[in-house]
Amino acid sequence: MRSNTVGWLMLAPTIAILAVFGIAPFIYVLYVAFHHWNPFGADPLMTYNGANNFRRLVFDREFLLSIAVTIKFAFFAVVSEIILGYLLAQLFMREFPGRGLFRTVHTLPLIVAPIVVGSVWRLMTTPSIGIIPYLLKTWFGYDLNIGRDAGAAFLLTVIMDIWHWTPLVTLTLLAALLSLPKEPFEQAQIDGANRWQIFWHITLPMIRPAILATVFIRLMDALRTVDEVWMLTSGGPGAATRYVGLHIWKIVFPKTDYGYGAAISVIVLYLTLVMCWLLYVALVAPRQKKEAE
């Protein structure tokens, strides 16, 4: 057994950086969350107001609505991205001409900055003069107006997210697939397993940690998405795409309601944590049980 000191030393820089830039700000935000603080209120100073901010948000319809649409958004976006991303990663495992080129092509969306993605999609979908509404109208006679149709706007944000982030899933899962050992697959083929059986009994269990990591990353990023949606819809029409990251942004930036914004952030952080923890337990526990058997 090697000395654990080496292990701790290797972890130390990570822990140090995250403690300074992660924990310290969090404590500050937690502190602010228990205060009334709006620099442009009649009383601009930070005053302690107990759990009032938290009490207020339980009855805040806008906030609850925003949580609901965010979860809906994250669910549709992440599920589609994982399925699509996995399929693409599998396809990239095969030999075909121009594979390198296509892999580059399919990572391109990643390198476009979110604010640019939002801008381009906004121009593409401007009612009646964007290329997408224009084509939909001339080809199918369908009138797409993201200023008026809440469902369409929601769907567009989901599609935009899928377009932008599926390559990330593909890349991480591709890396996972590439590092799998060959033997179990060869063995399974010799044993005459079919494709589905191989996927279900061999591939999936082996890449489950990678899938889990990818789901986590995508889920938490989708839950706090701001830039793209801000550029595309500004949260509209109405509250249809006012996702919680954007909602907080509106409370903290224009409204300068720091106290309430901090309370919402703490709650959102907590909800995200719980959601991820449940997922973690659900996906990791059965594996560990199996291993124990």
Place this chain on the structure above:
Amino acid sequence: MMRQSSPILYLVFWILLSFLTLFPIYWLFVISVKPAVDLFTTPSLILDTVYWNNYVKVLSNETIRRYMYNSLVISTSNAALVTVLAFMACYALSRFDLAGKENIFFWTITNRMAPAAVFLLPFFLLFTQVFTIGDWKLYDTKIGMVLLYCTFNLPFAIWTLRPTMDGIPKELDEAATVDGATTWQVIHEVVFPLARPGLAVTFILTWVFAWNEFLLAATLTSFNARTITTGLSEYVTTTGTEWGAMASIAVITLIPALIIFSMVQRHIVAGLTFGAVKE
């Protein structure tokens, strides 16, 4: 079934899919080569005339070049730092029997969950009032951004690398240790080569996250360390958005990103020779 699908079929599939993937990027290019006056008329899929003025304007702008340089330095340093730290951390998590390591592992990811808006304030205070030496502040420095981006990139890197690291059979490094290899040799000669695809992917993606980050950079830099994404937002103003200039910068920023990608791609492909799964 699966062995029969012909390469042509794949090709057709990939070409179709590439159209979808490329369309918004193509459109970005279209916007960048149109004068503003042509943007709000009946659109056409095909580009008939090309107008390079946006590029001329942008390329002759010294500030934009400086932003681009800052972005390159910040994202490359951050990605390198994060990849190294995450590699070390994952090796520790995977190979040592550390007390509470699973909790530490989970804790790292929580640092990525925070909605950024509210955290800007404590970051601002940290950067302007805590991390200062005399007149020097961490605020508006490249090193500040490199460190700050670790908060969301390190958790990501640790979580994407961990499965790779766990997937490398422990028996390999144990065998090497038995043969008398030091920890460093084990890492360098056994683990590192096997983790290369994972490391490459981690590097690329952390680089991308740092390259694209907007909100933190907008708040915590001002003259010296401003990045290209914040430069892009300068074109969104109350007197109208300068779509053309913005799009042309965006197109230009694709180039360094593509270069970095193709440089690192090799290492992902390198993995193919080792553990390729042929179904």
Place this chain on the structure above:
Amino acid sequence: MIRKSGIGLAALTLGLLASVISAKADFWSDAGAKYQGVVLHGVTESTPPSNYIKDVLAPEFEKKTGIKVEIETTSWDQMYDKAIKDMEAKTGIYDMVYIEQDIIYAYLARNFLVNITQSLKDDASLKSPDFDETHFTTFANYFKNADGDLFGVPMEAFIKVYLYRTDLFNDPKIQEAFKAETGKDLKPAATHEEYTQIAEFFTKYGKDNGLELWGTTAQAHTGHPASWYEFFESVAPTFGVYNWGIDAGNNYAATVANGGQMNSDKAKAALKYWLHLRDIAPPESAASTWTEVGTTFAAGRVAQGLVYGENAAWIASDAEKSRVVGNVGVALPPTDAAVLEEVKGGTGYLGYYDGGAFGLPITSKNKEAALLFLQFIGQDSVQADWAVAAPRITNTATYDDPKVIEMDKQLNGYYSMLKNEGKLFAGAPPFPFHAQVREATAPIFYSILLGEIGPDEGLDQMAAKAEEELTNLGYRK
């Protein structure tokens, strides 16, 4: 193109100017001598007027005084966030901040800004002979406190005007068709009824003739406060509902029940009028902020509309961005006859007078040098070229400059209107809570736009919400 050559030209003239007056030298180099090595930092929005400060005035100032000026230009919301964080945390990063007219009251309430008048009195050695507060237009009054002391040097000012297409309005065939349809002569509308009639006519005309043409613009984004602004700043006042219908003298009442106007019958009539216009405006209006309204007009898709002054100039003159150059007429926004009386009597206003100033945060560590720079950009001598490069006027003398008069012709009298009728327009109400109440009530406004609630009921809810927010903020007791 105009803008670009404008800046080049301006730089050239400034250079010439500098060499001419350097003989008389020189307050600036003397005053600057004490502050060698100082670097001033400013933050502002990246608009043409601000870019002119950054690209032309700041280098010029440095040449004369030896004081380096770095101007950070960024997006609108970023600019505010950065300035507020800096002043709130007392970091002293910025020596100059852009103050939009609508936030000055909030900044003054917080004592964020240095009293420029007083400071120049206190230290006469800093006072430039070429800077005179009385040379500013009345717009400067927005940046003064009760004693008439100045807290910001105006650097841009605009009015939101009624633009119409002269080519369409003067087309005999169209005039004839309009006459046949309505029995009236086609001319820019003076009242709401006329405006609606013209809008309906052109929307129908566009449809009948297969043209991409509609009768009016509408800044009616369903998720962005631009729509809220268009209603409260530009439409409601023309119906006699001022200051968003909030009565500052009456405990900040918003509801009619408490003495406010936000849900008054006039406000409801205004909203219905505007909603109807929105319905006959081009389809993109539901996703239009001020940006898209400008581009919609510039693309020639509408016959008339209310457009921010920032955009009026380039729409009328910049062929690289606009298809309607030379065909843009300027008029006062249509209004009620009764309101026009109120406006002329000085109790009301009929549109939005916006703009901004540069202020000096009290947290600045280089106040003296910053004062010099603020005076530098407030001088009469730099104004005309600035106005040509980035159409805005803040000093009265600027109107009489030949270059500006020439430009006024190109803009079909926009500057004349600013000069002569500017007094009929007003800035945002003097509330220290601007964005707070806007953001609190905007979601309900979006619901109205989407038809989720009726306009009457919606305005009732908004008024109640405004009072609730004001109570929460501590202004309403």
